[in-house]
Amino acid sequence: MSVTLIVLLFTTKMLIIQSQLLTELSAMLTVLLSTTKMLTIQSQLLTELSAMLTVLLSTTKMLTIQSQLLTELSAALTVLLSTTKMLTIQSHFTDNFSGLLLSFL
8 A cells, every 4th residue: 555655645745736737838829929929020120121212212213213204304494495585685686687677777
């Protein structure tokens, strides 16, 4: 009977140890699940950030193109203004010259 009690006591101790180990394992699995959820959220946030950065890059490229077009438009308007001034000056000379010709006739 003594051997049976010793075996029973030993088995009880082993079951207590196994129960403690299962409790610790359960806690670790809870932490792992929480960490996995956090990593999933981080992954989703990084995906959204990547999409936003792609939009920002596209917008930056469009703004660069718009800036180049505005620079070219500014140059074209400068040429147009200069041409207009030259035509105005030519018109005045033509008017003055016509007036002189008419006065001689």
